[in-house]
Amino acid sequence: MAIRRALISVSDKTGIVEFSRALAGLGVQIISTGGTASLLEKEGVPVVGISEVTGFPEILDGRVKTLHPAVHSGLLAVRDDEEHQKAMTELGLDYIDLVVVNLYPFAATIAKPDVSYEDAIENIDIGGPTMLRSAAKNHAFVTVVVDSADYQTVLDEVKAQGDTTIETRKVLAAKVFRHTGAYDALIGDYLSKLQGNPLPESYTVTYEKVQDLRYGENPHQKAAFYRKPLAAPGNITTAEQLHGKELSYNNINDANAALAIVKEFNEPAVVAVKHMNPCGVGIGKDIHEAYQKAYSADPTSIFGGIVAANRTIGLETAQLLGEIFLEIIIAPDFTPEALDVLTKKKNIRLMKLGELQAAGERKPEWLLTSVDGGMVVQESDVHSLTEDDIQVVTDRKPTAEELKQLLFGWKVVKHVKSNAILLASDNMTVGVGAGQMNRVGAARIAIEQAGEKAVGSVLASDAFFPMGDTLEIAAKAGITAVIQPGGSIKDAESIAVANANNIAMVLTGVRHFKH
Template sequence: MAIKRALVSVSDKSGIVEFCRELCALGVEVISTGGTKSLLAKEGVPVIGISDVTGFPEILDGRVKTLHPAVHSGLLAVRDSEEHQQQMKELGLDYIDLVVVNLYPFQETIAKPDVTYEDAIENIDIGGPTMLRSAAKNHAFVSVVVDAADYGSVLEEIKAEGDTTLETRKRLAAKVFRHTGSYDALISDYLSNVLGDPLPERMTVTYEKIQDLRYGENPHQKAAFYRKPLAPEGTLTTAEQLHGKELSYNNINDANAALLIVKEFDEPAVVAVKHMNPCGVGTGASIYEAYEKAYQADPTSIFGGIVAANRIIDGDTANLLSQIFLEIVLAPGFTEEALEILTKKKNIRLLKMGEFGSSKDRASQFVVTSIDGGMVVQESDVHAVEEADLKVVTDRQPTPEELKQLLFGWKVVKHVKSNAIVLAADNMTVGVGAGQMNRVGSAKIAIEQAGEKAKGSVLASDAFFPMGDTVELAAKAGITAVIQPGGSIKDEESIKVANEYGIAMVFTGVRHFKH
């Protein structure tokens, strides 16, 4: 078969004039609608109006124009069915061999900060998805193009053979159903959010590929990096890579962990991450001072790690960063001097994030985690504790400095894998215990890492103490204050031990499990 008639109706008109001009040169009859028809006619491309095919005007402000048997019979007719051939002949209907359609810009519309509900609804395409689905279903006979990136290859095949190959039509049909599925998912998500129902009875999520990755967590695992539609600025999906190799699967996960932690802080802060856990966090009067503290927190583990900063990296800080091997440095930006220094290191990845603010500015989103046979969905943990939220439960009140360090430790511990213990002093982590099967085990790791720095530090725990043994351990290490959620049936045991050693203890009333 040869492509003789094409139906063209696009919102994004990039390249459509040139494409249709080429089709006409190949003897293909072009049918079109509305604005697309006007553009083609203006550019001198021979075009037939849809009303000339349907014998019916475009009505209701263009809402109804292609929803007509003369269109869909031409798309859906099975070409090798004698019955279909006879019906088409008896009714004077013609086949449509090629459909070129892209949809009303729903995503672009709802991305506008001042979009109204009425504007959003008006930009839900009906006729476009219907034509696409009809053509894609009948891909045994009909070619369907939804992506301007396919114009060139489709033209090449038509020039060579007069038609596309079945393999190409299958590929294009699959792309159509991915496209319309994504389009509908975005609409349903928008409406669910408008209704305040973010966890409906059915959930369809849609993402667009940013890039293929060399492999996943390990070389034998396939992987790719996807972006959610309307992803906010200041996320990894919108970052600009200024230097270095492509990001790996593990790089992306670690960098995201570092970014989420550094967003906890308004003051200059630097976070170093290894294997999804912070190995060093520091704040200071400048980003230089913050990095010095993050480095000193654990000079061993930071090697080969990911560093996130919430201020522009300057030359002095870049000089420090360049002294060790780091996989990634991400920050709102880099000075020219900093880039000159850091780009001398061939393999370091530099990510410019733009301004990303703090977690206080970040609305809670829903986090999807795959499980075998399904997924679980939850709100992201953006809960923040203020000084006024704290309840002192011991005889001794924390000093102002202890209180400052307790709140610092609390911001960090929520991002450490449970069971989680963080020791903090002088606006830096001095010990981190992560992912142990019991809380005492995490405390022992944090205290051992801190060494002499444990004396005079404070301890943050992501969940309550089931008994007083962790407080006992903390007291013997010289820790002076503790912050924890409270809520154990044995809270009094922990409080009693704290009082015996003169430790100040505060409850937050909120836990931060992170699995």
């Protein structure tokens, strides 16, 4: 067989003139529609209008033009089936050997902040996906192209042998069904959310590949990095890498964890993360002071970690960052002087975020976690706490400084793996107990890490105390105030221990489990 007739109808016209001109030069008849036909005619490429093929005008503002037997029989006919051949001959129909289609820009349309419902609906393509699916189904005989990146491959094969190989057609057909599936998933998601139904009876999502990764969590695991088609700015999927090696699977997860914490703060903040847990968090009058506090929180664990900042990194801070080994530094931006310093380190990854939303403006997103044979879906935890939300349950109220440190600690402990206990003092973390099987164990780890800094610090717990034992070891360590959700049947026991040791304790009524 040979490619004799091609139907070309594209919204994204990148490279289409050159591709069509090359096909025409190889003797391929070009059939086209609407704006694509007009462009090709203007550029001097011979074109047959779709109405000449169907014998029917394009109608309803172009909504109906390719939905016609003259098109779909040419795409779906099985070329080596005698009955199909007979039907095509009797009806005066001809085969279509190549389809080049990309779809109305639905994603770009709904990404507009002021998009109307009517505009969104008008940008749902019907004829395009139908042609693509017809051609892809019949890939034994028909070549179908949905991605301009494949134009050259098709052209090279047609030049060499008059047709594409069956192997190429299979690859292109699979890409089509992935593409139309993703297109429909985006439409379904948009309409479901408009109806207030974010958790429908079937959950279909689509992501675009950012890059293949060398491996997953460990070298024997395959992995790749994907992002949502409409990913919001200011996150790891949209950050610009300015320097360093490719991101790894663990880099991406750790950077995402660091960003989640630093976004809790409107004041200058720096977060150091190791293995998905914060090892140091600090806030200050500027980002330089915030980094010094984050570093001082745990100078050992920060080594080989991820650092995230919510302000531009300048020269003075960059000089300190450059003194230790770090995997990634991620920030809204870097000054040229800071880049001069940090890019001297060959392997460090520098990620530019761009502007970050204010902490109180974040909206929850839907988080997907896979389990064997399925997944669970939940809203992201963007709950924030103010002084007005807390309840003082002890005889002594926290001082103004204690309350400030309690609220700081609460923002951070929310991001520590459960069971989680965090100690804070002087606008920085001083001890972190993460991922323990019991709360007392987490407290002991945090207190041991803090050492002398535990004296006068405050304690934050991601969930309630099942009994008073955690308060007892907190009192022995010199901790002066505690913030926790409350809700245990033994709250009274913990309150009694706090009162006996002059510890101020406040309840939030909200827990922050993180598994």
